[in-house]
Amino acid sequence: MTPPNTFYSAALLTAGICCLVVGAMVLQRRPFTPGSIPLIVILFAMFWWDSTYGIFWAGTPAPNPYFWLDMSYVGVVIVPTAFLVFAMQLSGLDNWLKRPFLIGLCMEPLLVLVLMWTDPWHNLFFAGKRLQNTAMILEAGPVFWANVVYSYVLLLITFILLVRRFMTTSGIYRRQLGVVIAGAGVTWLNSFIFIAGLSPLPNADNTPFSFTIAAFAFAFALLRYRMFDIVPVARDTLIEGMSDGVIVLDTNKRIVDMNPQAESILAASSDGAIGKPVDEVFSRWADIVNALLEVNHTRVEVSVGNDSSTHLDLQISPLYDKKKNLIGRLVVWRDISHLKQIQKDLEKLATQDPLTFVHNRRHFYTLAEVEIERSIRYQSPLSIILVDIDYFKNINDNYGHKAGDEALIHFTQICRKNLRKVDIFARFGGEEFVILLPEADLNRAQETAERIRKIVEDTTLEIDGYQFKMTASFGVSTFKGKQDTLGLLLQKSDKALYAAKDKGRNMVVCVE
Numbered sequence: 001m002t003p004p005n006t007f008y009s010a011a012l013l014t015a016g017i018c019c020l021v022v023g024a025m026v027l028q029r030r031p032f033t034p035g036s037i038p039l040i041v042i043l044f045a046m047f048w049w050d051s052t053y054g055i056f057w058a059g060t061p062a063p064n065p066y067f068w069l070d071m072s073y074v075g076v077v078i079v080p081t082a083f084l085v086f087a088m089q090l091s092g093l094d095n096w097l098k099r100p101f102l103i104g105l106c107m108e109p110l111l112v113l114v115l116m117w118t119d120p121w122h123n124l125f126f127a128g129k130r131l132q133n134t135a136m137i138l139e140a141g142p143v144f145w146a147n148v149v150y151s152y153v154l155l156l157i158t159f160i161l162l163v164r165r166f167m168t169t170s171g172i173y174r175r176q177l178g179v180v181i182a183g184a185g186v187t188w189l190n191s192f193i194f195i196a197g198l199s200p201l202p203n204a205d206n207t208p209f210s211f212t213i214a215a216f217a218f219a220f221a222l223l224r225y226r227m228f229d230i231v232p233v234a235r236d237t238l239i240e241g242m243s244d245g246v247i248v249l250d251t252n253k254r255i256v257d258m259n260p261q262a263e264s265i266l267a268a269s270s271d272g273a274i275g276k277p278v279d280e281v282f283s284r285w286a287d288i289v290n291a292l293l294e295v296n297h298t299r300v301e302v303s304v305g306n307d308s309s310t311h312l313d314l315q316i317s318p319l320y321d322k323k324k325n326l327i328g329r330l331v332v333w334r335d336i337s338h339l340k341q342i343q344k345d346l347e348k349l350a351t352q353d354p355l356t357f358v359h360n361r362r363h364f365y366t367l368a369e370v371e372i373e374r375s376i377r378y379q380s381p382l383s384i385i386l387v388d389i390d391y392f393k394n395i396n397d398n399y400g401h402k403a404g405d406e407a408l409i410h411f412t413q414i415c416r417k418n419l420r421k422v423d424i425f426a427r428f429g430g431e432e433f434v435i436l437l438p439e440a441d442l443n444r445a446q447e448t449a450e451r452i453r454k455i456v457e458d459t460t461l462e463i464d465g466y467q468f469k470m471t472a473s474f475g476v477s478t479f480k481g482k483q484d485t486l487g488l489l490l491q492k493s494d495k496a497l498y499a500a501k502d503k504g505r506n507m508v509v510c511v512e
Contacts, residue, residue, distance in 0.1 A: 048071075127142070391471075477511050
């Protein structure tokens, strides 16, 4: 039997105790976050592996010469499986870690242990080749070598998952994963050293030391960078599920991270955008590019899309490390297109008649005051026409309110077609309308009113099978200068309108 080795034993027992202490520290952290539980399993399995192997090198009495070596194999078969689960959780692959999958992962280590402990009955594990006076398994049977291949396949998948995750992260996430990958890389480096015959520990398996270093690296990432406090909880659960678009830029203005909402707005995948300059990815939207390139901290509203129909509330915030060094910028945007549409609708409600879609009375006053000020400033003519549909109540009574609404809409369409773009047309209330004509004297206003009156008179309306005609009365007045006000001008037009009605309706009456 291999003689006791105090150095080997002390080193292994020290490593085992360290794994136990760190594992207990992780176990005390609540609540558990993705990656915590497999890390605890790794640390406790390494404690078992290191300790039992250290006890073996101490020459501790046992039922048989291989007892402590065989006991250490419990940790040997658990660690690769726990490594894989750890990497999958860190990579956001929790949807794979369902009960059937986990049970399947546990079956292989359990089967290997059973076959190892029952080897004298079938020789599938050692194949009768177990050597005396060695602390390593150098020759063995098919089950042993199948487990070796299986374990390294798991470790290779683990390493690939961690590297892929590393390539799609940035900032503190990348430093965290860099530590984890460095730890995982130690296990591969140890394998190459062992295969090349360069092991620094003669007659001893240095594998537990390499896995202990890897476990410490994982624990360091946990305690130094508080890895499980922000990854993957903050990154995957929060950022990925946000309805807001999120992009992270580095100091070179390259995109280093983005969430699915950002991908949908940009119409680009994260794989295609990560690592590219922001001005290239946002090449279609100059407003966003200017905001991203010129400032470190701002909040602006930008419009995107071919028709500028998408409105974004864009917020840019600087990102600093613990030493207050700028490491990048966080770009968060919210699609406020719906709010903008509501705002637009409210503005219309405040200024527009909901039935005819012409200006309402309140907005007319606002626009008219501006035109009167302009008329005074430039001494230009200005006229107002008040219009009232004749006997409108009869239309509602005889044909229904729907016919009345259609008549109002039809009347506004006639007026719009016969007015200039600069003219201000509004519904004053009920069946009464007002028209303000800038740059129009009394004669021109009268001509406009007469033209509209004639078209209305000659038009036959057909609504729900009913045919009928309608007429309108017009009162026209003109602005006389500073001595006039909007109120006086409307009063004059109103008097003219009533005069038209008194004279039999369906006519135009003008007053100076």
